[in-house]
Amino acid sequence: MKRVQQASDVSDFWCYQATRPSDGHRVEQPVRLGLVSAIGSDMAAWREVGRLNLIEKHILNPTQGQPTFGWLANHYIRDGLPFNKRNGKRKSKGTVYNYQHSLDEFILPRWENEVAARIKPLAVRNWLYSVHDEQDYDWQTVSKIKMVMGQVFGHADMYDLESCLNPIQKVMIPGSEDTDREARVLQPEETLEIVSRLDISEKVLVVLIAATAVRISEALALQWLHIDFKANCIHIEQAFRLAEITTTKTKSSKADVPMCGLLADYLHYWRSQTPYHRDMDYVFASDKLKGSKPRCGQMVNRDYLKPAAVAAGIIKQEERFGFHSLRHSLSTWVNRNLKDVKIAQTLLRHSKPDITAGTYIHSVPEQNLKAQEQYMDALAFQKPVSEAVQ
Numbered sequence: 607m608k609r610v611q612q613a614s615d616v617s618d619f620w621c622y623q624a625t626r627p628s629d630g631h632r633v634e635q636p637v638r639l640g641l642v643s644a645i646g647s648d649m650a651a652w653r654e655v656g657r658l659n660l661i662e663k664h665i666l667n668p669t670q671g672q673p674t675f676g677w678l679a680n681h682y683i684r685d686g687l688p689f690n691k692r693n694g695k696r697k698s699k700g701t702v703y704n705y706q707h708s709l710d711e712f713i714l715p716r717w718e719n720e721v722a723a724r725i726k727p728l729a730v731r732n733w734l735y736s737v738h739d740e741q742d743y744d745w746q747t748v749s750k751i752k753m754v755m756g757q758v759f760g761h762a763d764m765y766d767l768e769s770c771l772n773p774i775q776k777v778m779i780p781g782s783e784d785t786d787r788e789a790r791v792l793q794p795e796e797t798l799e800i801v802s803r804l805d806i807s808e809k810v811l812v813v814l815i816a817a818t819a820v821r822i823s824e825a826l827a828l829q830w831l832h833i834d835f836k837a838n839c840i841h842i843e844q845a846f847r848l849a850e851i852t853t854t855k856t857k858s859s860k861a862d863v864p865m866c867g868l869l870a871d872y873l874h875y876w877r878s879q880t881p882y883h884r885d886m887d888y889v890f891a892s893d894k895l896k897g898s899k900p901r902c903g904q905m906v907n908r909d910y911l912k913p914a915a916v917a918a919g920i921i922k923q924e925e926r927f928g929f930h931s932l933r934h935s936l937s938t939w940v941n942r943n944l945k946d947v948k949i950a951q952t953l954l955r956h957s958k959p960d961i962t963a964g965t966y967i968h969s970v971p972e973q974n975l976k977a978q979e980q981y982m983d984a985l986a987f988q989k990p991v992s993e994a995v996q
Contacts, residue, residue, distance in 0.1 A: 616642040676718030686761035700847040708754040723770035792935040794984040803914040810876040818863045819936040822929035826900040831885040866979040875990035
């Protein structure tokens with residue numbers, strides 16, 4: 607630390623050694639901290655060094671004052687990735703995993719050693735197009751990669767790690783494919799065709815999701831204690847993602863969903879058949895793991911749901927299809943037949959009314975229960991007895 611007389615006042619300078627490019631000699635490099643009259647004591651000057659991250663920028667960073675993207679990314683992974691930028695709360699394990707995967711699998715292999723301030727929007731755009739065209743990833747995945755890269759630059763700006771502009775703000779790519787990649791909406795008779803081709807455990811899982819529009823992660827995380835047969839509802843308390851029991855997707859997702867009589871019959875019957883029927887057991891427990899964890903949603907979709915849809919002639923083998931289509935199907939049917947988008951919104955537990963529509967249209971639990979009963983009637987499910995479901 608040095609104090610240097612400048613004009614009519616004295617300034618504090620923090621100094622470090624750097625290699626001079628012209629001759630390779632190590633020379634002193636000063637960084638002005640401010641006026642001594644404004645900073646005060648030596649201890650205050652060192653606190654300013656810490657606040658400006660000068661040691662990390664100029665000593666720990668191998669590019670000597672020009673941070674690489676990899677260096678910024680490591681800082682982000684350590685101090686930014688675990689937290690939600692909007693409210694400072696911790697991100698879910700699933701979100702952290704997905705962001706880390708984008709960094710490790712796509713971003714860092716290309717940009718880790720690039721000086722962050724020299725990364726240009728056009729270069730990023732061309733690279734993202736190559737991820738789409740050459741590596742055959744859809745635009746939705748590419749958009750997520752772009753978003754994570756932008757998060758790193760935003761983190762660097764917030765922590766004053768680098769003064770460069772965020773190049774991602776100028777990068778424009780398609781948000782989705784030109785062809786329609788929306789979820790496949792099933793007609794009630796199509797859902798019935800699929801259900802008729804499933805064994806009892808998968809049958810009950812599909813009926814549950816078709817009737818309630820719960821997410822597959824929420825359905826798999828259900829324990830029998832969450833099924834309230836007396837109150838005709840199911841308590842959504844948690845989710846199962848990446849082999850871990852975790853929180854629901856949003857705060858509004860942690861809500862009760864209605865359970866009509868026919869759906870309750872299916873769940874009662876399944877509880878009488880499964881060896882995992884205690885209150886603390888998972889409703890859809892894994893036999894392979896002896897009930898210690900729920901089944902894997904991807905495997906159920908791959909091995910049972912999608913093959914049943916293909917066998918029924920509803921989709922082609924190359925089409926994307928999964929449990930989320932059942933969620934879309936219920937909401938579409940409710941909107942079309944009951945003409946009340948608020949019922950669809952409350953059934954799907956959307957956090958914002960405009961996701962489905964209407965900010966001030968209200969419904970009551972009895973309406974939701976009636977809507978579910980009518981939908982189950984439309985599906986023409988039979989009451990679960992041995993002859994009907996086997």
